[in-house]
Amino acid sequence: MRAVEVVAFDGDDTLWHHEHLYQDTQAALRELLVRHVEGPVLDAHLLDVERRNLSLFGYGVKGFVLSMIETALELTNGEVTGGEIGQIIERGKSMLRHPVELIDGVADTVQQLVDDYRLVLVTKGDLFDQEGKIARSGLAELFEHVEILSEKDVAAYRRVFSALDVPISKVMMVGNSVRSDVLPALDAGAQAVHVPYRVTWDLEHAEPLDHHRVVRLERIAELPGYLDSLIP
């Protein structure tokens, strides 16, 4: 009896680089509005606007662009020009068009596991954008199931994992976010592996954790070895 039968991966910042696109775009917004507002003020205000809009927009690039435009309007008292707003929209489009860049070690790791484990992908965000990224990642065929969620909470994980026809305790969730990947998957009864990404969005921050069903790996390439170590 194996302790793990299904390995479930998060997408953004677990399989492919993601958050840096947001951070680069935000840096460009700071530059664009430099004559109106100082960088730290903009960062703080944008975070407030994103938080305020989350219940209406959900996650994803389109909502981020709308929040950047709102932030620009509010911080410049509406004096931001049409041309500048056009630049913000173009930046957003560049994010949506950006090639999917796999994180180091991902392709080999997934390829190594596919013969011994059932692999699923459980990601969060904009349906249309996520589907495009999965298709462009070149990994789609390695996953027996792909689930795109609007929010990664315990109810969502329970629903997704229950449909796999395996005890949830034999599912291992692998992701970079303690808040979205690790904690709710543990609460749903799965195991979890935390593989931190080098940057974390402020709204994803969570306290470090100590739990008997979670381990932290520095690089995803360590995952096959860790899974091997669980086989009696």
Add this chain to the structure above:
Amino acid sequence: MRAVEVVAFDGDDTLWHHEHLYQDTQAALRELLVRHVEGPVLDAHLLDVERRNLSLFGYGVKGFVLSMIETALELTNGEVTGGEIGQIIERGKSMLRHPVELIDGVADTVQQLVDDYRLVLVTKGDLFDQEGKIARSGLAELFEHVEILSEKDVAAYRRVFSALDVPISKVMMVGNSVRSDVLPALDAGAQAVHVPYRVTWDLEHAEPLDHHRVVRLERIAELPGYLDSLIP
């Protein structure tokens, strides 16, 4: 042996009013820009922008808002004011906050069918917004499965219907859009019922059709009677 075991419903403009929200918002945009551009010119340009953006934004309110802003920037040579762009964003937020209004006869019809048929909901659009609408519709518990798609094509229907453990020929898809609900469901091997809505988005227009597996009902309330008529 019943000819229909699963009834699959579209959401927008089949179960609840939807397109009128877009049309009302577009009318407000015409009003907002009346000093810059005539209504028909704006309508045509917005449709072009939406078509151009569809492959990046997909369907839904957030992409519509971004397309409205782009349209306003382009048609005013960037002279649209920050305040006016703020009003466009506010209009979009009102769309997202708008109560879900069921179409006449929907609640009774779905309630009548739930004991005799397996009911599923197959809708298209923004994941976050659609989930919110389904929850607010009050109908969620009547459906054994809800599928939110980024595009309703034959491959998507085949995947969704195949997972139902019933021959696809015993699935009946009910929707207002010939292009998105009727034709691809027929191509996937299902039956289809077309219940037209009073307005159709230009990008959803399709030729009227003549097909032995589709009927057209004027009102959704006629659906239970039609299903009864199929029982030998």
